[in-house]
Amino acid sequence: MNAVCFIVVVMFISCYGNKTNSQKGSYTLKLENANYEELRSMLWKIKGTGQGMREHEEKFSAFAASLTDPKTLGAGQIVKFNKVWTNINNDYHPSTGVYTAPIAGVYQFACTVMTPYSKTLRVFLWKNNTQTVAIYPGDSGHNMGTLNMILELKKGDKVYIRQGRGEKYIHSQSTSNFSMFSGYLIR
Ligand SMILES: *[C@@H]1O[C@H](CO)[C@@H](O)[C@H](O)[C@H]1NC(C)=O
Ligand SMILES: *[C@@H]1O[C@H](CO)[C@@H](O)[C@H](O)[C@H]1NC(C)=O
Numbered sequence: 194m195n196a197v198c199f200i201v202v203v204m205f206i207s208c209y210g211n212k213t214n215s216q217k218g219s220y221t222l223k224l225e226n227a228n229y230e231e232l233r234s235m236l237w238k239i240k241g242t243g244q245g246m247r248e249h250e251e252k253f254s255a256f257a258a259s260l261t262d263p264k265t266l267g268a269g270q271i272v273k274f275n276k277v278w279t280n281i282n283n284d285y286h287p288s289t290g291v292y293t294a295p296i297a298g299v300y301q302f303a304c305t306v307m308t309p310y311s312k313t314l315r316v317f318l319w320k321n322n323t324q325t326v327a328i329y330p331g332d333s334g335h336n337m338g339t340l341n342m343i344l345e346l347k348k349g350d351k352v353y354i355r356q357g358r359g360e361k362y363i364h365s366q367s368t369s370n371f372s373m374f375s376g377y378l379i380r
């Protein structure tokens with residue numbers, strides 16, 4: 194996509210450059226071909242720079258999953274969001290609830306949870322063995338809470354939603370999918 198924009202911009206500049214000089218409209222097929230060859234070699238050079246850049250061009254990862262049933266979580270239990278909606282590159286495992294970063298990069302994660310009526314819940318987003326941000330929806334009626342996080346991850350780092358402290362009730366329904374977890378590689 195970037196390459197296409199680049200070509201368009203360069204073509205525009207080269208045409209404009211010629212239209213403003215005295216030889217208006219005089220550029221030939223031969224000249225266009227010369228510009229094209231130059232561009233092509235430039236693009237090859239850009240493509241060839243940096244192993245990391247090439248790796249990112251090839252790899253994309255994104256997932257979104259929700260919970261189909263309400264649960265009473267055990268102490269420190271990882272929430273297994275079992276209904277997978279998106280799993281590009283298969284880095285999220287519904288059987289464990291864990292997402293594993295396929296490459297080093299910057300990632301976005303989000304989680305929204307709902308509590309059963311008048312019950313409490315506390316969950317944290319974990320990065321490997323580090324507890325990061327939490328959700329603690331209120332304690333009356335049904336409540337929803339959400340977290341949003343951007344994390345710099347190394348290849349193999351694990352990210353998941355885990356129960357914390359004493360609050361352990363999470364709500365969801367297969368007909369409404371109130372509780373969910375998602376993430377993707379930004380770059
Ligand atoms: C414009 O045309 C001239 C001669 O026709 C050529 O030498 C020059 O390189 C062209 N400029 C661009 C920007 O392509
Ligand atoms: C996170 O855990 C994975 C798997 O156990 C390990 O490969 C990686 O080095 C850990 N990363 C950090 C930052 O501790």
Ligand SMILES: *[C@@H]1O[C@H](CO)[C@@H](O)[C@H](O)[C@H]1NC(C)=O
Nearest residue numbers: 259261276366367368369370
């Ligand atoms: C919730 O997810 C289920 C699949 O588990 C789907 O059949 C249902 O349509 C979803 N509910 C809504 C309101 O979209």
